[in-house]
Amino acid sequence: MTDFSKVEKNLKDRGFEVKVFSTGAEAAEYIDGLIDGVTVGIGGSSTVTDIGLFEKLESHNTVFWHWKQDADTARKAAMNADVYLTSANALAETGEMINIDGVGNRISATLFGHKKVYYIIGKNKLAATYEDAVWRARNVAAPQRAIQLKRNTPCTVKGDKCYDCKSPERICRGMTTIFGPMMGMAAEVILIDEELGL
Numbered sequence: 001m002t003d004f005s006k007v008e009k010n011l012k013d014r015g016f017e018v019k020v021f022s023t024g025a026e027a028a029e030y031i032d033g034l035i036d037g038v039t040v041g042i043g044g045s046s047t048v049t050d051i052g053l054f055e056k057l058e059s060h061n062t063v064f065w066h067w068k069q070d071a072d073t074a075r076k077a078a079m080n081a082d083v084y085l086t087s088a089n090a091l092a093e094t095g096e097m098i099n100i101d102g103v104g105n106r107i108s109a110t111l112f113g114h115k116k117v118y119y120i121i122g123k124n125k126l127a128a129t130y131e132d133a134v135w136r137a138r139n140v141a142a143p144q145r146a147i148q149l150k151r152n153t154p155c156t157v158k159g160d161k162c163y164d165c166k167s168p169e170r171i172c173r174g175m176t177t178i179f180g181p182m183m184g185m186a187a188e189v190i191l192i193d194e195e196l197g198l
Helices: 005-013 024-034 046-050 053-058 071-079 105-109 130-148 154-158
Strands: 017-021 039-042 062-065 083-086 090-092 097-101 116-122 174-178 186-192
Touching: 005 017, 005 186, 017 024, 024 053, 024 116, 024 186, 039 053, 039 071, 046 053, 046 116, 053 062, 062 071, 071 105, 083 105, 090 130, 097 105, 097 130, 105 174, 130 154, 130 174
Parallel strands: 017 186, 039 062, 039 083, 083 116, 116 186
Antiparallel strands: 090 097, 097 174
16 A cells, blocks of 8 residues: 555645545546536546546536537636646645646636536545656657557657657647645545556
């Protein structure tokens, strides 16, 4: 079992609600039990796919996800949803969350407009320090996503690091650090003792 005690304490000290689960299936059941009869937006998240959360939620909520619906329409609708689900490209044990985005829908949705944001994070996203978390987001998560999307960028050749390219297909165009929940918007971090997402 991964020791989440340090990051859990630091997240709580920063004002986040935190829950820890052994499996993605347990986390999905928990989230599904909390969210009912509302509008839900989902950011580009392999973690949400990995735990089968979209299918659970869409049976009793109105869910907008650009991976399952018309991309432009779903992204815009997700921005006005009551609840937003995402992951993080990296989470420092000190409590900072890093996300990189190409279109901007995911990072902007974590900053404003929802009643609550859920960050669903597998143990593979943990990094010891803030600097390590930024490094992971740029040099692990972003190249993996570029490969997944079959982008023509230098990082897809070896998948080893960010080359800070100027390619028109570059997907890492904006990066945010979440230090704590935004004012007026609740945030809960779901930590899962499985490797999930990129």
